[in-house]
Amino acid sequence: MTVTRTVAETSLPRLRLLRRGKVRDVYEVDEEHLLIVATDRISAFDCVLPTQIEHKGEVLTALSRFWFERLARVTPHHLVTTDIERMPGSVRESADVLHGRSMLVRRTEVFPVECVVRGYLVGSGWKDYLRTGEVCGHRLPPGLRESDKLAEPLFTPATKAEEGHDENISEARMREIVGAEATEHLRDTSLALYREAERYARSRGIIIADTKFEFGQGGDGRVLLVDEALTPDSSRFWPAGRYEPGGAQPSFDKQFVRDYLETLPWDKRPPAPPLPPEVAAATTRRYLEAYHLLTGKEL
Numbered sequence: 001m002t003v004t005r006t007v008a009e010t011s012l013p014r015l016r017l018l019r020r021g022k023v024r025d026v027y028e029v030d031e032e033h034l035l036i037v038a039t040d041r042i043s044a045f046d047c048v049l050p051t052q053i054e055h056k057g058e059v060l061t062a063l064s065r066f067w068f069e070r071l072a073r074v075t076p077h078h079l080v081t082t083d084i085e086r087m088p089g090s091v092r093e094s095a096d097v098l099h100g101r102s103m104l105v106r107r108t109e110v111f112p113v114e115c116v117v118r119g120y121l122v123g124s125g126w127k128d129y130l131r132t133g134e135v136c137g138h139r140l141p142p143g144l145r146e147s148d149k150l151a152e153p154l155f156t157p158a159t160k161a162e163e164g165h166d167e168n169i170s171e172a173r174m175r176e177i178v179g180a181e182a183t184e185h186l187r188d189t190s191l192a193l194y195r196e197a198e199r200y201a202r203s204r205g206i207i208i209a210d211t212k213f214e215f216g217q218g219g220d221g222r223v224l225l226v227d228e229a230l231t232p233d234s235s236r237f238w239p240a241g242r243y244e245p246g247g248a249q250p251s252f253d254k255q256f257v258r259d260y261l262e263t264l265p266w267d268k269r270p271p272a273p274p275l276p277p278e279v280a281a282a283t284t285r286r287y288l289e290a291y292h293l294l295t296g297k298e299l
């Protein structure tokens, strides 16, 4: 018999659920703290699948923690602890479900922009480039290929859409939304974080093609890096050894999932079909491998 150890959804008796995202459940702990719980849910083509991926929540949590600590020289962050034993009693009560997948964080006022950094030309950036020769107001040289490395990483903010896709905006538009001072700070910090993380990940065999950061302002006015950081869910990870510009690259984590789903007649609208056990298991192995490659440790 196999024991299923995945968590599809949490419901904590003593905490108020603020938000259930595609992957994470967010609870209010007290006025100053939130609990962010990474479940084992997985989404593909913007739909949450009915199948969970064993160890995914743990990998997302451990990897975020790794990056927060590693990048603390670049920016302060919101993480207080991932150790359940050091969390309040209202959280410890549910330790069995939460263990390894939970971050106690400082609650902030989140800036309503996604701070995207792109080091390579893919996704909506590639589409915009084909159409206009620009990516979010940055004019690029002609003749670039899909997945090409950019001469310099680009800061390409987006608005946070409640439903559907985020909308790319120019830096000028971002200034109107959050102000000039915050725009400059978030841009410079995002670029510095990306450069540092990209350089490190590349030395470990992973290309971080692009990523998305979020920032928030704490009660004391300090700007903190919040949310998750540099996980496969917030970034595009590619195996560096197989990098071949001129087309789409295999995705480190979800390639098996996407390849499988592409074989089905599914129209990519909910409800999404379940994954066969071998596809789910292969995906678990990819998440664990990403963690191992990046941190040099086993989960």
Ligand SMILES: Nc1ncnc2c1ncn2[C@@H]1O[C@H](COP(=O)(O)OP(=O)(O)O)[C@@H](O)[C@H]1O
Pocket: 019, 020, 021, 022, 023, 024, 025, 026, 034, 078, 105, 106, 107, 108, 109, 110, 214, 216, 226, 227, 228
């Ligand atoms: N320190 C923090 N303070 C306040 N809100 C936060 C903090 N960290 C993350 N969040 C918010 O928690 C939410 C997490 O939801 P998420 O799992 O990202 O859902 P989605 O699938 O919609 O992206 C986001 O709205 C994010 O802005």
Ligand SMILES: [Mg+2]
Pocket: 021
């Ligand atoms: Mg999010």
